[in-house]
Amino acid sequence: MNILNVMWSGGAPFSSIHSVHRQVLAHACAGAQVHNWLLLGDGLCSGVGQVRNWHLPARVLKGRLPHRLTLAWVRWRLRRALRDVAPDVLLIDGLGVARLLLPLMQHFPEVRISVLFHGATRLTGRDIALFRRFPIERLRVAAVSATLAGALELDLGRPVRTLRVALDPEAFGSQLPSRAEARRGLGLASQASAPVLGAVGRLVESKGFELLIEAFAKANAAQPGMQLAILGDGPLRGKLEARVRSLGVGDSVRLYGHRKDSTRLYPAFDWLFVPSHAEGLGLVVQEAVLSRVPVVCSDLPVFREQLGESGCYLPVGDEHAWTAAMSDCHQWNAEAKASEQWKALAPDEGWQAFKAGSAGLLER
Template sequence: MNIVNVMWSGGSPFMSVHTVHRQVLAHAPVEGQVCNWLLLGDGLSSGIGKTRSWHLPSRVLKGRMPHRLALSWVRWRMLRALREAAADVLLLDGVGVARLLLPLLHRLPGVQVAVLFHGTTRLNAEDVRLFRQFPAERLRVAAVSATLARTLEQDLGRPVRTVRIALDPQAFCQQLLGREQARQALGLPEGGPVLGAVGRLVESKGFAMLIEAFAEARARMPGAQLVILGDGELRAHLQARAEALGVADSVRFCGHRDDLARLYPAFDWLLVPSRSEGLGLVLQEAVLSAVPVICSDLPVFREQLGEAGCYLPVGDQPCWAEAIAGCATRDGAALAREQWRALAPEQGWEAFRAGSASLLEG
């Protein structure tokens, strides 16, 4: 079975999406050839099969006038490439890729398609009509969480599968560094508690509010450090804000790390102040690392941690400051054990494996 995995873009901002697709592809029901297509830029890290970078201009992909003629040319090239690849299954990264390739399905009658959604998406009426042209037996729509799947079902008016992303707990835990090793890798000095935050430095992740809350709480937490792993467009702004609040020496920006998954033991707590999430894989990574999690009160986080979650109102700085200060006295190890039991990593991993195989059936 030949699978063509089509991704929107590459680079560190899209690493989590690439990781998800790599995990899904690893559980294809039978061995076959995998070809990865990257529409914009470079830096695809699927780790499975070969890769083709199309280097398409974003203005053409968006299909607005006067670029529709160019878009038709791109689709013709891709139709020819799909036939040459003898594709049996297409795995598409969200609605942007679906808009480009679903119109070709009428000319590829033997190809099955799976569209995997990773986060909240604005679907217009044209998108809905496009998806409804194809029966569920041929076009499978899936989401990385049950919360997201329910929303998409309402928007699309068709079934949406839940393929909740999960990690192999045994493999993940084997690669973790010890606490001191992880702190040395990040260049952290010995001292007070280390609070971690992981993700792209963009508005939706809530890091600006988190820095404000940390600055307020730090007076009650001598020696505490906030360590932020990730990069993005707001880095300079966030650094300037930490400086203005007088906590620049206690807020460390460590940038993007390829070895991120090994480093969670450096943290005493993980803080996830996101405004919205499709899944929030960092939550799972922290739980598997025995690091207790404090997170925004989002349905997708409650889906994973249930009653064991420590949930705070989205964007409520005073509430977050109080919770951060409380980390100094709270039993984090006991909470981490509760969160492991709630997440049930082994069961989640088996469900993910079965869901991925079903999604990619030819």
């Protein structure tokens, strides 16, 4: 069986999405041949099967008016390549890729299609009509959380599967270093009298890192000695670094950029803070829980879906609440909270459900 996995973009900012697709593809049936296409840029991180980088211009893929003829030429090239690959199953990364490829699939009626959504998106009437061209038994739509699946189902007017991404707790735990080793990896003191707070994610507006830095500066003034370690890269990095300097907390806040070993560094943290304004899933929550690091996060439905009553939830965008939590967390029982959140997440059950759901998404 041939499986074609088509993704929008590559590079460090999209590594978490590629990680999800890599995990999904790992559960394809025995003997399946996997082909990966990356439409923009380089650096496909799927790690499974053959890779083709298309280097297509973003302005063309987004269908801007002056480039409609070019878009037709791109689709002609893609149609020829689809014939060469002859996929049995097509796995599509989100709405952008779906808009480009679904119009071509009328020429390949034998191909089963799966579209996996990773985050909230605005569906136009044209998008909804495009999805409804295909019968449910041919086009499978899935989302990485039940929260996102429910919202999409309302918009599309068709069933949306929940494929809540999960990690193998045994494999994940086996690669974790000790707290001292993780802190050495970040250039932090292995022992600290004040908490080391962590944050992980792409440096974009929706992740809330600007608020986190502002809140930390105030909390650190009241409770000196704390450290804030931020792992991740993105377009806001320069702005965030400038704000750290202007607040005078350059000795306490470190932005490390993208780290390939980021999933091994959670043990360095006493607490993980996740101030997102919106999330499709928020895989960092699971990574922290599997590292036995307790999580403080925005009060979002997708986080409650994962942590239930064990979550430490704060109002989205409420700087005062985040400052207070950072100031007080050294008084909380981190070990007990980490254990409580592990039980709520139920990693073993989640992993089994994810394996079954991934295999179902790749069935012919």
